[in-house]
Amino acid sequence: MTGLKKYGGCSVVLCNLSILLYVFWLLLPMVQTTGRALCGAAAVGLFALGAALDGTLWKRPGALLATLARAVCAALLPVILFVFAGRGGGVLPTFFVQHCMFWFPLVFAGYARLRGDSRLWRGLKTLLVAVTVVTLLTSIFWLVEGMFFRGDRVYAYARSLGNATPGNEAYLKELMLKNIGGYDFVYAMVAALPLSLLGMQRSRGRARLGYTALACAQVIMILLSQYTYAMIYAAVLLAVEAVAAVVRRISGGRVGMGASLLLGLVPLVLVWLFRMPLLGLLTGLLRESGLNNVAFSLEQLTIALQGGATDGNSRLSHYLVAWQGFTASPLIGSVALGQPLFSQHSDVLDLLSGAGLVGAAAVGVLIWLMGRGTLRGIRQSESKAQLCVMWLCVLVTALFGTVCYSRDIMAVAALGSLLVLEGEKPAATGAACTLPVKEEQKHG
Secondary structure (H helix, E strand, O other): OHHHHHHHHHHHHHHHHHHHHHHHHHOOHHHHHHHHHHHHHHHHHHHHHHHHOOHHHHHOHHHHHHHHHHHHHHHHHHHHHHHHOOOOOOOHHHHHHHHHHHHHHHHHHHHHHHHOOHHHHOOHHHHHHHHHHHHHHHHHHHHHHHHHOOOOOOOOHHHHOOOOOOOOHHHHHHHHHOOOOOHHHHHHHHHHHHHHHHHHHHOOHHHHHHHHHHHHHHHHHHHHHOOHHHHHHHHHHHHHHHHHHHHHHHOOOOOOHHHHHHHOOHHHHHHHHOHHHHHHHHHHHHHHHOOHHHHHHHHHHHHHHOOOOOOOOOHHHHHHHHHHHHHHOOOOOOOOOOOOOOOOOOHHHHHHHHHHHHHHHHHHHHHHHHHOOOOOOHHHOOOHHHHHHHHHHHHHHHHHOOOOOOHHHHHHHHHHHHHHHHHOOOOOOOHHHHHHHHHHHHHO
16 A cells, blocks of 8 residues: 555656646747657656556556557547548658647546546646736737738738748747747637636636636737637637626526527527628728738638639638548548548548548547546536537537647647536545545455
8 A cells, every 4th residue: 555655646746747747838839849849748758657657547447448548549549530631741650749749638637537636637727827828918919019010011920820831940930939829829719718708707806807808818819810710710609608698697697508608699690691791891891900811711701602613722612622522432431432532621521531420430439538537527517518618619620620730729628628627526635546446455
């Protein structure tokens, strides 16, 4: 028992240190570009060592099997997406390392909830909020500088960070050293909006003011980023949340969070009914404001809704490529036919195109095994509606964009779920880790 306690304590420290290091490295672009992938890999290595030293796993075959299954799934998914979704740019080793780090927060969240020791995520919430705020503020500062204080040319720094064109590395590194959040961070902030709004609803006084300021900073950063889809997602989310809040206030709290969010979808129906004049008005306003990238995307969307042919550079035309691959072989995908068709602009459509419904279902099972337990208790949670909205944002982003390269998004969603669901429970202690061992000894 002495050895078990000794190694158990080391295990907790290593696992806790691993996730703190990962978050600090990932959500501060200036640290990420300085530490490179080595820092993220070190965080994953610390976690692997900590899990290996977890003596309770070796006493619980089910828990050990679940932990090993997480590791196997995390190793298989990069290979599957490389082959059946065209991800990785043809370089498997680099993509393998990057994508294993992508799944690390989900693996950690599932493992932490399985182990049930609050020391594993000690200090995580404070660090997560702190680094997010720092990157939001620095990003807003430089995006404003680029848009309004650089003469006639618009310097869309955030969009530049989403461009991985060869030969552009020095410029991208310069932007990251300024701690500007790019594509990954922008869409992570969209996914994190429900968490900020949840914090506003749950807190009072200074805490509510802080969450309100955080949500405002997220929205400002999303608007300044000029990522069209991110702006649309954020606008839809805020509209639904606003109507839901009004419904709850009018009903005196008799209408719950889930039902009020469903009623919040009513404005979306109205927007759809009047979509053409609203798109025309919004496109004109964006052109006048200098947001030409967003205006172009909306113009292409208008053409598509009218049944016209979109520009070759429009993302809508790329979606059709993946859709053709899926319709050519809906069950097993276009890779099996020897003619893979990928859009490179939609994780979901490319996976369906390459692997078909059977392959996509298999990937879903692997993801479930890897994150098993992360959402345990969500049905009874008071926060289930907001958590569902957050994961829906992730899914929509994967449907209309790419998530598999965006480690920020998975980190926010997985770790946010862990902190919210565990925050609703009484604080666990280290004693919880030794209970199964004691029980086995009694029965032994």
